Amino acid sequence: MIARALYSALFYLVTPAVLLRLWWRARKQPEYLQHVGERYGLYPQDAPDKLIWLHAVSVGETRAAEPLIMALLSEWPKHHLLLTHMTPTGRETGAMYVNRYPGRVTQAYLPYDLPDGVEHFFKHFRPLIGLLMETELWPNLIAGAGKCNVPIALVNARLSASSQRGYQRFSYLAKPAFASLSFVSAQTVADAARLVQLGASSVTVTGNLKFDVTPSPDKLQLGAQWRQALGRRPVWLAASTREGEEALILDALAHINRSDLLLLLVPRHPQRFAEVAALVEERKLSLCRRSEGALVTPETRVWLGDSMGEMPAYYAVADLALIGGSLLPFGGQNLIEAAACGCPVLVGPHTFNFAQATEDAIACGAARRIADAEGAAVEVAKLLSDGEALQSMRDAAASFSQAHRGATERTIALIREITAPRTAD
Structure with missing residues (x-):
């Protein structure tokens, strides 16, 4: 708790630098200056009921999520999907799902990992569950989900040896976050072993969702x-x-x-x-x-x-x-x-x-x-x-x-098992 408080204080201190970085990146991609309020938990759009939330940080994760998105919308036809990103190119890529499934997919930026932004996010959208693609794990986001009783899972998870060492350097922040996950679906046995070492308790090897993506x-x-x-x-x-x-x-x-x-x-x-x-x-x-x-x-x-x-x-x-x-x-x-x-x-x-x-x-x-x-x-x-x-x-x-196909079906089975009471019609 103390470690996360210090982390949050430091994050608030560097906020001017974060905004400066947004401006700097906007010189080449003006889209970085769009929807800035969402990065701090301020959302103008209404939130649909019965939301399943999936976070895909950028282009690669958003494309890899395609078979999972299709399966989620098919498995729970009366629910909506909230798709969040961190980059404009990720958001642009995700727009294809909004167009393909009109009225069922909502897009937004995930807020920076600040306590008040995270709190606003969960109060506004009230997701039933949260699914984070690959390795996008943030201490305040996980803690905020726990406060609001929203189960969080890491799906299509991968973790290289170098990334594992990076998390271990900040184990006082990383271990509580990994331990709080409802489940992890890992791409490989090696990924699963590294995630367990970082504190994840319920880890299953499901394979890589990218194998289930069908080329257009x-x-x-x-x-x-x-x-x-x-x-x-x-x-x-x-x-x-x-x-x-x-x-x-x-x-x-x-x-x-x-x-x-x-x-x-x-x-x-x-x-x-x-x-x-x-x-x-x-x-x-x-x-x-x-x-x-x-x-x-x-x-x-x-x-x-x-x-x-x-x-x-x-x-x-x-x-x-x-x-x-x-x-x-x-x-x-x-x-x-x-x-x-x-x-x-x-x-x-x-x-x-x-x-x-x-x-x-x-x-x-x-x-x-x-x-x-x-x-x-x-x-x-x-x-x-x-x-x-x-x-x-x-x-x-x-x-x-x-x-190597089949990761989507195995991942949906885990989601169904963990979240059945929340997603029941």
Whole structure:
């Protein structure tokens, strides 16, 4: 209690810096200055009755939550869903559920972890249960839920060894929060073991919800149309790249002796699209931007995927993909979506965010690991000249994706068991 009081006092003290950071980020994404009141628990919209609350912090978590959202709305047809986020891109991604299920899904920002903001949040929305995606755990939020008798669960939970060490440094705050969770559905056995060590008591391995995400047929069809227009031209996709990686990839491209090779470059964060375009232009490579609408020409060397929500189309058009965030120590992005689209992948040395999925994909032949960008260039050249090997990887990717499905059903079973009295009609 004392530790949380000190934590709260410190959070209040740094509030001016938090607001300054919002303003700073709004220079590239003006949306950060929208709905600021919600970040402090002030909500203008009315709250529907019978709310099931799901928190998905940003884009990745919001997309991964799709099968769970569909299952929740199907399992409890008389209830509404409150979907909260922390980033504008997460909120933008979540808007598709509002449009798909009119009248049943409400969106808002989760407040910062300040006692009064958290209190306003629970008093306003009065959720029956709360589901936090992956690792979004805050001491005052968990304590506030306990005060209001709202059971909280961590779903699709993952925890790397480095994140575990970070929580352990603040165990006086983390352990009470983990111990207060009604249940945890973990992605892997290793995740479950780390969560138990941090104080979580009811932990079940349910698998990764991302395997249950079905790529949009419309986006797959779009990718197929692009492929038809490009003919036999090979496409190397660099998917969800992070700061510093694009320069390495562009330099490696020069070492591939394929003048017909098209590099499809898709940065992870939209605020970096212009920055990455400048990197391409600096190297005097012919550039086409997806946002401009035109398809690439035979002279185009780099196609910049500066759009949102089209990753399945990019995977569908690609011959193989390098997963971003893995060349430099960011931990890697999600390779599961690539597998679901039947796209072979390369991963760099840094894949701790999806360690188990990556190792499983490599083991079954759906993915290959490379040491650096130069190694990626060598592997790309090798695979593009070996159609049989590429097809084998495609087949392995599809099998890998199918074999790991079922996490949604197992997670819903846990929710049903723990919260049946609260969600009864």
